[in-house]
Amino acid sequence: MARIGIADLKKGECLIFRDQPHLITDKFFVSPGKGSAFYRTKLKNLTNNTVIDFTFKSNEMVEAAPIETIESQYLYRENENLVFINPRNYDQYALTLERVGNFFKLMKEGEIYQLLVLEDKAVALRPPLKVRLKVTHAEPGARGNTVAGATKEAEVETGYKLQVPLFIKEGETIAINVEGGSYVERA
Numbered sequence: 001m002a003r004i005g006i007a008d009l010k011k012g013e014c015l016i017f018r019d020q021p022h023l024i025t026d027k028f029f030v031s032p033g034k035g036s037a038f039y040r041t042k043l044k045n046l047t048n049n050t051v052i053d054f055t056f057k058s059n060e061m062v063e064a065a066p067i068e069t070i071e072s073q074y075l076y077r078e079n080e081n082l083v084f085i086n087p088r089n090y091d092q093y094a095l096t097l098e099r100v101g102n103f104f105k106l107m108k109e110g111e112i113y114q115l116l117v118l119e120d121k122a123v124a125l126r127p128p129l130k131v132r133l134k135v136t137h138a139e140p141g142a143r144g145n146t147v148a149g150a151t152k153e154a155e156v157e158t159g160y161k162l163q164v165p166l167f168i169k170e171g172e173t174i175a176i177n178v179e180g181g182s183y184v185e186r187a
Contacts, residue, residue: 002064006039006056012126014046014065014116017054021046021065023116023124029058046116046123049098068117069126074107082107084115084122093122103127103178105160127178132187133157134173141166151183 009015011027026042037058044051046065056062072084072093081094082104093115097104103125107113114126138154151163156176164183168174175184 003061004064006041006060006062007058009062014067015043016063016065017043021067021118021123025051044124046118066118067123070115070117071112072115072122073112074109076109084113087112093117095122095125099123100125102181106131106133106156106158106176106178106181108133108158129179130175130177130184132173132175133160135164135168135170138164138168138170140169 004015009024009027011024014021014023016022022043022045024041025044026040028040029037030040031037039056039058041054041056042051043054046067070086070093072086075083075085075092077083077097078094080097082097082100084093084095085091086093095115100107106127108131113128115122116124116126133156135154136157139152141150141152150166152166152168153161154164154168154174155161156174160176160181162176162181162183164174168183168186173187175187176182177184
């Protein structure tokens with residue numbers, strides 16, 4: 001297996017930690033006034049879905065995980081599983097709702113997503129930075145309600161509700177930040 005410096009790995013990449021594949025969910029560089037610099041990380045175990053905090057020295061080498069990233073189309077939900085298909089070779093993968101997490105609220109059937117596959121089994125989904133969804137319900141902005149940064153609640157086609165600026169109307173497409181689930185811009 002290839003060894004790589006922890007400094008070269010980014011959030012969303014995988015490594016072997018304590019003989020198991022882990023996904024880096026958070027990574028912060030810390031340079032204290034005294035002592036050597038280090039990286040504080042949150043690692044999600046891809047086999048049992050637990051999350052741990054671990055600190056790496058800045059020059060530490062780790063083993064890269066043999067994870068394959070496959071572009072797959074989200075087909076449908078079946079009980080607690082989400083079913084995906086690889087449009088190139090028609091291989092199907094199932095991922096539990098627990099592994100997808102809160103991103104499920106923003107997923108749309110028929111869209112292409114990146115699956116992380118280990119030994120022909122989907123272990124995680126790498127969400128995009130933002131998604132574009134159509135607004136299905138939004139109250140009209142109240143006339144004269146022009147306070148800077150005024151917002152209203154809107155619902156998008158997946159059923160997810162969020163705060164949007166007053167000028168957003170039903171039928172418009174908006175971009176939503178996946179990490180915070182918040183409005184970014186008109187799309």
